[in-house]
Amino acid sequence: MIRRMILAAAVATACLAAPCAGTAHADQLDDILKAGRIRIATDLAIPPSGMMDAAMKPTGSDVETAELLAKDWGLQLEFVQTTGAARIPNVQTGKADIIISTLSVTPERAKVIDFSRPYAALQSVVGCLASLDIKGWDDLKGRTIGVSRGTTQDTTLTNMKDRALTIARYDDDATMVTAAISGQADCVATSATIVHQIGVKEPSRPFEPRVPITTFDLAVGVRKGEPKLVEKLNAWIGENLKNGKLNAIYKKFHGSELPENMRS
Structure with missing residues (x-):
């Protein structure tokens, strides 16, 4: 009897540390549909993908997506x-x-979330x-090249140690753009769309894309282990x-169409 009690206690302890066989795994898609709402992480400070309009209402390509x-x-939408x-x-x-927020697909990110x-x-x-x-x-x-902290551009430039680049990191794209507009930064590493936005915001300081880095696919980010939702x-x-x-949403805000291979 004592041995059986000890064994039962050990099994219970193990189940607290990890799911036991037969334990149902909570499904996020089912939870979303049951709640009748979806909570979407979106950066509202990176025009034209995410921003606030004159009425302080979210707008942009990621917002409309x-x-x-x-x-x-x-579903009810909660940003x-x-x-x-x-x-x-x-x-x-x-x-x-x-996540719907200009999230580039990279091998590093794929280790911690699904796309x-x-x-x-x-x-x-x-x-x-x-x-x-x-x-x-x-x-x-x-x-000095301005970059938003935690972005793919930040990672890419940081890893280019052989070029000895001087990098100034900002907390978000809005702060980086402000630095470019105010003259604190004469170069920035970001999307071509945001580069063009600098000149729109301050015509006296137009920026132009000069050095290509790469083209990234943008996808929806999901926590690991949710195949039904993906x-x-x-x-x-x-x-x-x-x-x-x-494609219509992208063209409306970015002024160009999605790559043809993506649309076909």
């Missing part, structure tokens, strides 16, 4: 405002259900003040790429 998703799924560095922790800690199929693309560049003669990486020596997202993205709705 999130709104379309919630509408198609018949979880975030920054680049906080996007992934938001879903890991359960603060948000998914949907791509719904958009991001051309990553170093953009500089138009009056500067910058044609390649060698021309950037001795110049499958449903993939089906939704495929349908809305085919019917042109996602």
Whole structure:
């Protein structure tokens, strides 16, 4: 009897540390549908992907993508405002259900979250003040390059140790853009779209894309171990790429169409 009691206690302790056989795994998609709402982490300080309009209402390509998703799924939409560095922790800690926030697909990120199929693309560049003669990486020596902390551009430039780049990190894209507008930064590493936005905000300091970094697929981020949610997202993205709705949203805010291979 004592031995059986000890064995039962050991099994119970083990089940606290890890799920036991036969224990049901909570499914996030079921939880979302049951709640009737979806919480989406979106950075609202990176125009034109996410921003606030004159009436302080969220707008932008990621915002309209999130709104379309919630509408198609018949769910109430709750935006979880975030920054680049906080996007992934938001879903890991359960603060948000998914991420729609210019989230580039990278091998490093795929180790800690899962991705949907791509719904958009991001051309990553170093953009500089138009009056500067910058044609390649060698021309950037001795110049400070502004970058948003925790972004793929931050990671890429940090790993380019052989080029001895000088990097100034900002907490978010809005702060980085402000630095460029105010003259604190003459070069920034970000998306080509944001580079163009600098000149829109301050015509006296137009920036131009000068050094290409790479082109990233943008996808919806989901916490690890939610295959049903990823499958449903993939089906939704495929349908809305085919019917042109996602391309129309992207073109409305970015002024160009999605890559042809993504739309076909």
